[in-house]
Amino acid sequence: xxxxxxxxxxxxxxxxxxxxxxxxxxxxxxxxxxxxxxxxxxxxxxxxxxxxxxxxxxxxxxxxxxxxxxxxxxxxxxxxxxxxxxxxxxxxxxxxxxxxxxxxxxxxxxxxxxxxxxxxxxxxxxxxxxxxxxxxxxxxxxxxxxxxxxxxxxxxx
Amino acid sequence: xxxxxxxxxxxxxxxxxxxxxxxxxxxxxxxxxxxxxxxxxxxxxxxxxxxxxxxxxxxxxxxxxxxxxxxxxxxxxxxxxxxxxxxxxx
Numbered sequence: 629x630x631x632x633x634x635x636x637x638x639x640x641x642x643x644x645x646x647x648x649x650x651x652x653x654x655x656x657x658x659x660x661x662x663x664x665x666x667x668x669x670x671x672x673x674x675x676x677x678x679x680x681x682x683x684x685x686x687x688x689x690x691x692x693x694x695x696x697x698x699x700x701x702x703x704x705x706x707x708x709x710x711x712x713x714x715x716x717x718x719x720x721x722x723x724x725x726x727x728x729x730x731x732x733x734x735x736x737x738x739x740x741x742x743x744x745x746x747x748x749x750x751x752x753x754x755x756x757x758x759x760x761x762x763x764x765x766x767x768x769x770x771x772x773x774x775x776x777x778x779x780x781x782x783x784x785x
Numbered sequence: 786x787x788x789x790x791x792x793x794x795x796x797x798x799x800x801x802x803x804x805x806x807x808x809x810x811x812x813x814x815x816x817x818x819x820x821x822x823x824x825x826x827x828x829x830x831x832x833x834x835x836x837x838x839x840x841x842x843x844x845x846x847x848x849x850x851x852x853x854x855x856x857x858x859x860x861x862x863x864x865x866x867x868x869x870x871x872x873x874x875x
Binding site for chain 2: 644645646648674675677678698699702703705706721722723724725726727729730733734754756757
């Protein structure tokens with residue numbers, strides 16, 4: 629009997645910003661956990677500091693799967709060598725908005741802008757491209773951003 | 786920065802917003818091209834809100850380079866072949 633055709637597993641890319649705002653690492657691990665429970669394979673792309681914060685916090689890789697350099701992820705996607713079902717871009721500064729716009733242009737993934745930090749409203753105003761915005765004033769306490777994520781439930785999409 | 790680190794570049798703007806860097810190119814360079822995010826300049830896939838302006842001034846190429854922690858830099862690099870390749874995109 630021929631094998632049943634299988635639906636390709638969904639994948640999600642988490643694009644990390646500068647890790648200077650503490651909630652990023654916490655929310656990234658939370659989101660990874662929710663995605664995995666929903667059967668979605670998470671991949672993390674960030675700069676060295678952002679990636680290392682996650683890798684050190686999860687040495688046995690209970691949560692983390694593939695972790696890659698952000699520039700490499702952009703190159704692979706721009707060259708159409710790799711894409712994802714969904715893409716979450718962590719934003720707390722202008723660079724974050726810039727990366728989100730880029731992901732929207734080079735990827736077919738459903739795009740989520742996860743906006744936080746002291747000046748989150750200022751960053752939200754700059755988002756003029758199609759995406760789902762998940763935003764909260766969260767700096768040290770991740771709960772407002774967790775609540776915003778839970779309301780959208782992107783892992784159920 | 787990958788290969789950018791090995792380039793002999795001049796920083797025209799540092800720690801700018803992406804919009805500031807685009808406005809700077811359009812107001813300071815008579816010649817520029819608009820490209821989409823992911824377009825390759827030298828060995829760098831440029832990041833930005835489309836359209837991304839790349840300035841040209843003789844043999845110099847002026848392009849934005851964004852770093853997650855430091856915002857957008859405008860870099861000016863002399864390279865005759867790359868300037869000619871970009872002019873051919875017009």
